[in-house]
Amino acid sequence: MYPVTVKGDRVSLREFTPEDVDAVLAIYGDPVATRHLSFEPRTREQVQATITAVTNAARAEPRTEYSLAAALPSTDEVIGFARLAIDTQHSGQNSAQIGFALRPDTWGQGLGTQTVELLLTLGFDHLGLHRIWGARSPNNTASDHLMRKLGMIVEGRIRHHLLIRGAWRDSIVHSILEDEWQATAQS
Template sequence: MYPVLITSPRLGLREFTPDDVDALTDIYGDPRVVEHMSFEPRDRDQVETTISNVTAAARVEPRTEYSLAAVLPSGHLAAFARLAIDTQHPGQSSGQLGFALRADLWGQGLGSEVVRLLLRLGFDELGLYRLWGARGPDNQPSARVMTKLGMIEEGRIRGHINVGGRWRDSVVHSILEPEWHRA
């Protein structure tokens, strides 16, 4: 599926372009935003590489990576949104989602809207059966977003990722297609 364009009243998901480097650097370079993520703040060169990689991955067939720009009606980048289809188990129908929202937009319900758009992409457009996300144990705003959208906390993966030389656990939440359509 290329290009992706999914909208809601306050946000749209679209493909990234090279013009998004500076706006994404503002997000990925902010220590507050990446505090609970699997990487440390990124500089402009690192973000430029990220955008180059995600734009190339968008054209791979079959497409398994959906790294998308979540934009406001003004066109300004609000978040990095990602849905990755599980390729470790061919024939399975699941994907992992994640997002990074600009810190100045926190507390406005936009994180929930980003995840809702990713759920629509995964279930309604791609026909997946299970979507899941992992968060840092201390990331309570992310826990609230996933719970609000009907995602069930499944449990903790101990020593899941290493960030800055320290191992960190992750907490997994998931939702199944029938649960999404009942909500």
């Protein structure tokens, strides 16, 4: 499926373009924004390589990665990076992992909640997935609250999951199933 656009009232998800490098650098290059992510802050060259990779992956057949710009609908200003990656190894492509990051000056405004809600809409309503999961830093209480608010259940802890900044970090896994999403969406 290309191009992808999923619209909300406060955030829209759309394909990245080469012009989005600086907007993504404001997220991926920021130590505050990347504090709970699975990587250290990135340089402009690294972000440019990421945008090139995701724009190329967007046209793959079959498409298994949906890395999308989270933008404000009124201005198309990119404020976040949203990703849904289809699990291709063991699930029969009925499961996917989500991830997201927003520019710190947009935190606390409900934009992250709508970004994840749009990823769930993409996965369940457009791609017909059965299960969507996400992993977060144990210290990222905002993501914990956000995922629980959207009906995602805590499945458990992956111990020493990631080596970041020279130290091992655990990850907390949340997931939601298609029928749980349908029940949440209808309420």
